[in-house]
Amino acid sequence: MQQKIVLVTGKGGVGKSSVAAGLALKEARKGRRVLLAELGERSYFSELLPSGPMEISYQAKAIESGLELVKWDGESCLKEYLFHYIPIRRVVDLFFENPVMKALVQAAPALKELAILGKATSGKRNVGPAFDYDVVVVDSYATGHFQALVRAPQGMAEAIGFGPMGEQSRSIERWICDPEFCQIVIVALPEELPVVEALELSESVQADLGQKVEFVLNKVWPKTWRAEDIQALGRLQSLEWPQGLSDFREVLAQSLGQQCQYLDQLSTRGRVHSLPWLLEPSSWGLLKSLSQQLEDL
Amino acid sequence: MSSFFKSEKVIVCAGSGGVGKTTIAACLGIGFARRGKRVLVLTIDPARRLASALGLDMNDLGSLVEVKVPGQSYKGELFASMIQPQAVFDEFVRQRASSAQAAEKLMRNSLYRQLVSSLSGSQEFTSLERLLSAVQSERYDIVILDTPPTQHAVDFLRAPERIYSLFQESVTKWFAAKSTESGGTVKTLLGKVVERGTHTALRALEKITGSAFVGELGEFFAAMADLQDQVSARSIEVHRLLTSEATSFVLVTGFDHSKLVEAKDFFVELKRGGYRLSGVIVNRSQPAWLELEPLQANLADRAHNLSVPHIERRFLQLYQELQGYYSLRKDTYLKFETGLKGEVAYCLMPELKEVVYGLEGLESMSSILETKMAWE
Numbered sequence: 001m002q003q004k005i006v007l008v009t010g011k012g013g014v015g016k017s018s019v020a021a022g023l024a025l026k027e028a029r030k031g032r033r034v035l036l037a038e039l040g041e042r043s044y045f046s047e048l049l050p051s052g053p054m055e056i057s058y059q060a061k062a063i064e065s066g067l068e069l070v071k072w073d074g075e076s077c078l079k080e081y082l083f084h085y086i087p088i089r090r091v092v093d094l095f096f097e098n099p100v101m102k103a104l105v106q107a108a109p110a111l112k113e114l115a116i117l118g119k120a121t122s123g124k125r126n127v128g129p130a131f132d133y134d135v136v137v138v139d140s141y142a143t144g145h146f147q148a149l150v151r152a153p154q155g156m157a158e159a160i161g162f163g164p165m166g167e168q169s170r171s172i173e174r175w176i177c178d179p180e181f182c183q184i185v186i187v188a189l190p191e192e193l194p195v196v197e198a199l200e201l202s203e204s205v206q207a208d209l210g211q212k213v214e215f216v217l218n219k220v221w222p223k224t225w226r227a228e229d230i231q232a233l234g235r236l237q238s239l240e241w242p243q244g245l246s247d248f249r250e251v252l253a254q255s256l257g258q259q260c261q262y263l264d265q266l267s268t269r270g271r272v273h274s275l276p277w278l279l280e281p282s283s284w285g286l287l288k289s290l291s292q293q294l295e296d297l
Numbered sequence: 298m299s300s301f302f303k304s305e306k307v308i309v310c311a312g313s314g315g316v317g318k319t320t321i322a323a324c325l326g327i328g329f330a331r332r333g334k335r336v337l338v339l340t341i342d343p344a345r346r347l348a349s350a351l352g353l354d355m356n357d358l359g360s361l362v363e364v365k366v367p368g369q370s371y372k373g374e375l376f377a378s379m380i381q382p383q384a385v386f387d388e389f390v391r392q393r394a395s396s397a398q399a400a401e402k403l404m405r406n407s408l409y410r411q412l413v414s415s416l417s418g419s420q421e422f423t424s425l426e427r428l429l430s431a432v433q434s435e436r437y438d439i440v441i442l443d444t445p446p447t448q449h450a451v452d453f454l455r456a457p458e459r460i461y462s463l464f465q466e467s468v469t470k471w472f473a474a475k476s477t478e479s480g481g482t483v484k485t486l487l488g489k490v491v492e493r494g495t496h497t498a499l500r501a502l503e504k505i506t507g508s509a510f511v512g513e514l515g516e517f518f519a520a521m522a523d524l525q526d527q528v529s530a531r532s533i534e535v536h537r538l539l540t541s542e543a544t545s546f547v548l549v550t551g552f553d554h555s556k557l558v559e560a561k562d563f564f565v566e567l568k569r570g571g572y573r574l575s576g577v578i579v580n581r582s583q584p585a586w587l588e589l590e591p592l593q594a595n596l597a598d599r600a601h602n603l604s605v606p607h608i609e610r611r612f613l614q615l616y617q618e619l620q621g622y623y624s625l626r627k628d629t630y631l632k633f634e635t636g637l638k639g640e641v642a643y644c645l646m647p648e649l650k651e652v653v654y655g656l657e658g659l660e661s662m663s664s665i666l667e668t669k670m671a672w673e
Contacts, residue, residue, distance in 0.1 A: 011315055012316070013316060013551065041448070081505065086501055091501050092501070098495055101495075102462075106458075142315070142446055155411050160506060160513065162509055163509055164507055165507055193344045222615070232606070244590075247650070281625060281626075
């Protein structure tokens with residue numbers, strides 16, 4: 001089977017991690033070997049795992065049959081990359097202990113971002129340790145940082161031109177621009193700001209990578225409400241209703257209308273998948289139920 | 298519950314992405330303007346609707362302009378400005394480089410161009426730089442800073458370190474010396490010893506990136522070395538400002554377990570760093586329209602009575618599910634609130650029924666917030 005990577009992004013707080021986990025669980029259920037990769041300093045999933053809290057780091061850990069979880073930080077990715085070129089552990093360690101290089105790695109533009117995408121595409125490019133997953137789902141950064149991430153290879157290629165890293169950057173860029181290999185999923189909520197941000201991001205992804213995106217509209221009202229249902233709701237006898245119930249009727253009718261509008265807006269720029277709001281606290285069970293709803297993505 | 302504000306001159310709104318920091322920062326600005334203050338709200342990447350409510354032009358990308366928010370009638374005055382990292386960085390270089398040529402040289406370097414537009418730390422650095430200049434201009438009684446979107450609230454405190462570390466003497470000197478070596482720089486014995494490790498590291502870097510990159514890097518640091526004293530002086534000033542009595546942080550957070558855990562971590566981190574936290578605003582908590590009292594028995598029965606029309610049953614069930622969902626969250630919040638032990642002020646800002654439009658929308662949201670904060 002052809003390897004595939006999925007980059008999941010969206011505005012902060014829209015549920016990127018839940019969607020990423022849902023996707024990974026769905027693929028694993030189909031019998032594929034799946035890697036779910038978190039970026040950033042802290043693991044979102046470590047507290048939610050079915051087997052109890054677990055330290056998640058650069059070494060992938062099996063958490064379910066067919067599913068491994070890993071946390072990629074820029075420095076570890078860079079370290080592995082360096083080791084690929086200079087297979088002498090002592091030199092690599094020296095590099096990362098050196099204060100000058102430490103400062104450089106921390107702040108140098110796009111170096112860490114490049115290393116992360118380098119890792120995600122390492123299977124296709126045949127570099128580094130074995131990376132034989134069928135599907136890699138990356139629970140990626142929120143909008144602004146995500147743009148910096150996907151622009152890193154091109155920016156680096158332009159900045160350094162020739163040399164091994166210039167070549168690497170160009171090859172990474174080619175792979176993330178390949179729609180057969182790399183899929184970009186933007187998560188939004190049925191609210192104005194996340195939807196606007198998702199639409200703008202889809203345009204910039206199109207411009208930067210020439211890629212079409214897919215959207216997930218998370219937390220839509222559960223069950224289908226047709227127009228006539230909403231009308232019927234308006235006709236209900238409400239004399240004995242407490243204020244909260246009357247207010248909720250108004251809010252529900254209004255937000256169901258907006259929800260349709262957002263679905264239409266998003267569908268002008270890519271396929272949209274709706275995920276119902278399950279009204280329960282985050283747990284592994286919740287992520288599993290979400291994965292059932294993502295069958296067609 | 299203690300009150301949020303004393304006599305601050307700087308308020309920093311911190312919190313993770315998507316909690317509504319920018320809107321809260323604007324509301325606080327309105328609150329201070331209503332109390333007769335001359336206020337500047339510094340926003341980062343505001344959503345278009347919010348920007349236009351504040352009279353900011355999203356297309357005005359290169360500008361550092363501070364606009365008086367149109368349509369206001371307060372006892373004081375409200376100004377707003379958008380932080381553009383690249384414009385702030387360029388301005389910093391132009392003002393502080395030793396010569397116009399040195400400034401030009403740095404701004405032409407391709408790594409510099411990437412640094413100012415990429416996000417690892419440069420947004421945080423520039424927003425603090427922008428804050429410091431606004432405070433030092435003495436044009437405002439109070440400056441409110443909306444912080445860049447980070448995954449976690451504490452990232453904001455850590456990010457500037459990354460930029461400052463680039464300017465450390467050891468780093469800039471080393472690269473600067475490297476690039477002038479052919480010009481015959483005389484190095485001290487100590488310098489050579491310190492550098493030995495760096496030489497090995499540099500060879501490693503050259504091997505993976507190529508000599509062109511290392512050359513570019515050398516030029517970049519040589520140009521940066523020119524700014525080094527200025528940057529470290531500014532970083533000390535920024536730190537002094539952030540830890541002074543005049544500054545306090547407001548943490549904006551969300552109404553769920555992970556956001557509240559994060560708020561607690563931030564609280565600890567702030568204390569450890571010697572910063573002052575004036576309060577926690579839990580934004581978009583239980584919706585204003587939702588009552589948690591259980592439905593009366595007859596209505597609760599209707600939710601499951603098969604003779605009741607399908608739509609009504611479904612509607613009543615959904616309402617009860619929502620009540621259950623928010624009750625759980627409220628319990629989580631109450632535990633968090635107990636944990637604060639009255640050390641800081643806190644308030645619950647409800648999820649609002651209406652979408653906030655224009656300055657009027659912000660004003661009515663601000664009124665609700667002021668009530669919830671018991672702001673006198």
